[in-house]
Amino acid sequence: MLAEIITIGDEILIGQVIDTNSAWMAEQLNLAGIQVHQITSISDNREHILTTLEEASERADIILITGGLGPTKDDVTKQTLCEYFEAELVFSQEAFNTINRIFSSRRFPMTELNRLQAMVPEGCTVLNNYNGTAPGMWFEKNGKIFVSMPGVPFEMKAMVIDQVLPRITGQSGLVILHRTILTDGVGESFLAAKIEPWEDNLPSFIKLAYLPQPGIVRLRLSATGTDRSVLEEAIRKAETELMPLAGEYIWGYDDDTFEEVIGHLLRENKHTLSTAESCTGGLIAHMITGIAGSSDYFKGSVIAYSNEIKESMLGVRHETLLNHGAVSELTVIEMAEGTRIRLGTDYAVSVSGIAGPAGGTPEKPVGTTWIAVASPQGTVAKKFLFGDHRGRNIQRAAISALSMLRKELVSEKG
Numbered sequence: 001m002l003a004e005i006i007t008i009g010d011e012i013l014i015g016q017v018i019d020t021n022s023a024w025m026a027e028q029l030n031l032a033g034i035q036v037h038q039i040t041s042i043s044d045n046r047e048h049i050l051t052t053l054e055e056a057s058e059r060a061d062i063i064l065i066t067g068g069l070g071p072t073k074d075d076v077t078k079q080t081l082c083e084y085f086e087a088e089l090v091f092s093q094e095a096f097n098t099i100n101r102i103f104s105s106r107r108f109p110m111t112e113l114n115r116l117q118a119m120v121p122e123g124c125t126v127l128n129n130y131n132g133t134a135p136g137m138w139f140e141k142n143g144k145i146f147v148s149m150p151g152v153p154f155e156m157k158a159m160v161i162d163q164v165l166p167r168i169t170g171q172s173g174l175v176i177l178h179r180t181i182l183t184d185g186v187g188e189s190f191l192a193a194k195i196e197p198w199e200d201n202l203p204s205f206i207k208l209a210y211l212p213q214p215g216i217v218r219l220r221l222s223a224t225g226t227d228r229s230v231l232e233e234a235i236r237k238a239e240t241e242l243m244p245l246a247g248e249y250i251w252g253y254d255d256d257t258f259e260e261v262i263g264h265l266l267r268e269n270k271h272t273l274s275t276a277e278s279c280t281g282g283l284i285a286h287m288i289t290g291i292a293g294s295s296d297y298f299k300g301s302v303i304a305y306s307n308e309i310k311e312s313m314l315g316v317r318h319e320t321l322l323n324h325g326a327v328s329e330l331t332v333i334e335m336a337e338g339t340r341i342r343l344g345t346d347y348a349v350s351v352s353g354i355a356g357p358a359g360g361t362p363e364k365p366v367g368t369t370w371i372a373v374a375s376p377q378g379t380v381a382k383k384f385l386f387g388d389h390r391g392r393n394i395q396r397a398a399i400s401a402l403s404m405l406r407k408e409l410v411s412e413k414g
Contacts (some may be wrong), residue, residue, distance in 0.1 A: 001174065002037040003029050004060035006052055008067035008077055009151060012041045021066045021156055032165055033174045034062065035224075044068055049080045057144050062168060064160075067151035069117075069134035078121065078137075081148060085139055087121040095120060095135040098128045127163045131155045136163070174224065177231045180211075181219040181239065182256060183249040184403045188212045191219075195245050203234055214392050215399030251406060258402035259287045259294075265409040266297035266347075273405075274343035275301040276314055276335040278326065279353040279369065283398040299343050304335065314338035327352050327364055329372075329381045336374035336381075347408070348374045349401050356390045367393050371401045373408050380408065 005025050011017040019041055026036045037060050042048045049068075056063045068077030082089055096118035103110045117133050120126055127136030127147070132155040139146040147164055149156045183191060188210050192199075199208055205225050211218040221238060223231040243250070252261050266273055275284045285301035288294055302313050307326055310316040315338035316331055324330050335350035353369025360366035367386035372379055384400055386393045 001034050001062065002060045003034050003062040003064060004037055004056045005039045006056060006063060006065045007039075007041045007151070008044060008049065008065065009041075010043050012067075013043055021151065021153055024153070024157065025064055025066075025160060028160055028165060029062075029064075030176050030178065032169050033176050034168065035174070035176065044076055046076055046080050046083070049077065050084055053084050053146070057142070057146075060144070062145045063147070064164070065146065065148045066156050069148065069150050077148060078119075081124075081137065081139070081146075082121045085121055085123065085141060085146075087123050089119040090122045092118050092120045092126050092135065094128065095126050098130065098135065099133045102130075102133060127159055129155055129159060131158055138164075138167070175226060175228045175231060177223045177228070177235060178254075179221045179223075179235045179239065180254045181221070181242065181246075181250055182252040183217045183219065183246060184215055184251055184399070186217065186246075186249045188217050191217055191246065191249065195219075195242065198238075198242055198245055201241075202238060205231075206234060206238060214396040215403065251403070257287075258399065258406060259291050262288070262402060262406055262409065263291045263294055263297065265406065267293075269409070269412070271346040271409070272297050272299050272344075274299050274339050274345040274348045275401075276339040276348065276350040277301060277303050278305055278310070278335075278351060279355045280351050280394055280398050280401070281305065283394060284349060284351065284401055287398060287402065299345050302339060302343075310335060314342065325364070327354055327368055327370055329370055329383065332370040332372035333374075333379050333381050336372040336379055340374045346376060347405065349405050350374075351397050351401050353384075353386075353393065353397055355393045355397075356388055369393070369397045369400075371397065371404055373401075373404050375408055375412070377408075377412060380404070 005022045007019050007022055012019050022039045029036055040052055042052050068075045099114060099118055114133055120135060120137055125138035127138055129135050129150060132150055132152055134150040136147065136149040136159045149159050192210065202208060205223055207222045209220040211220055221235055223235055225231050277284055282301060282303045288298050304310045304314055307321050311318055314335050316334040320330050320334055332350045332352050336348045339350060340348035350372045354360050354364060354366050356366035366388045369384045369386060370381060372381040382404060386396045
């Protein structure tokens with residue numbers, strides 16, 4: 001069974017809004033064993049919508065549509081659906097009751113525009129929207145399923161989980177399983193060359209995708225078949241066979257994050273952490289504290305953007321900055337060790353670099369970054385050369401710092 005996703009809205013096409021709905025729906029459909037054949041974004045235009053619906057019906061069995069269901073004149077989806085399904089708008093008491101309950105609970109007066117949202121194409125099945133005023137609509141035509149939903153993400157998600165997926169689950173006998181293996185410390189091409197024999201021997205029903213992002217390469221295994229237990233065993237076997245080739249680079253699976261893995265390691269060993277950040281401007285601390293319960297192990301951070309703060313707050317020696325510069329091995333070592341002592345933690349991470357776009361020199365070009373991790377066992381430091389894009393440099397510095405910290409925590413544990 002194939003699905004197609006259509007998002008409607010001029011705001012998507014001009015880049016004003018990022019289409020996150022499609023990615024989320026595609027993931028949910030795959031988990032339900034339904035393959036997504038195509039994702040299309042189109043304008044709030046009658047002809048464009050009609051053409052896309054007709055083309056989608058020739059490619060897919062299920063067409064999920066989001067957007068264009070608002071009460072204003074620029075939202076034309078509902079009227080166009082009437083034309084496509086040769087139906088008239090009729091008043092839905094069911095939809096109106098849901099809308100009315102929402103307005104009553106919020107103590108807002110209902111306008112005529114809001115009341116008009118209870119008008120739906122005749123013959124459709126109404127999908128109640130318990131989080132907004134635009135109802136969803138389920139159509140069936142020539143053996144194909146069309147579902148139109150609001151574009152507001154939290155409204156659409158609740159509708160998909162509670163109403164859409166239960167209706168279509170079981171109509172496909174196909175099972176699709178995904179397993180994502182997270183690696184760092186190795187480039188995509190080098191990793192591909194290293195695991196090539198393993199990749200060549202994967203079963204034909206397992207596909208491998210390389211998904212690189214700053215500092216991380218994700219390996220996604222996708223197994224397709226009709227027997228879930230067979231697929232699960234095949235993925236487990238593939239993971240086991242990968243470990244001898246790439247085990248040193250693997251740090252997590254699926255939705256794991258560095259900050260979650262680090263938090264688990266710190267809590268497990270009853271260790272504490274602090275950070276000293278220059279070029280990352282607090283990003284590392286932000287990532288760490290994004291995890292619920294991080295107060296158990298994270299004590300604090302010093303954003304030492306200037307040399308004066310590095311000296312006065314962290315104890316970096318003036319001679320070190322004068323002779324070696326802020327972006328140097330000795331500086332980050334003194335930053336990490338000073339932070340560890342002053343904040344009284346078991347571990348401390350420090351970062352200092354040239355994020356760019358200016359500030360580079362022939363000796364230290366933009367992207368040059370030093371990172372250190374201080375621990376009871378000593379201090380390690382490493383130099384990185386990231387590139388010339390400021391945003392990516394900051395992100396990669398934070399990821400690399402967490403990666404170094406994780407390896408230190410694992411080495412102590414092992």
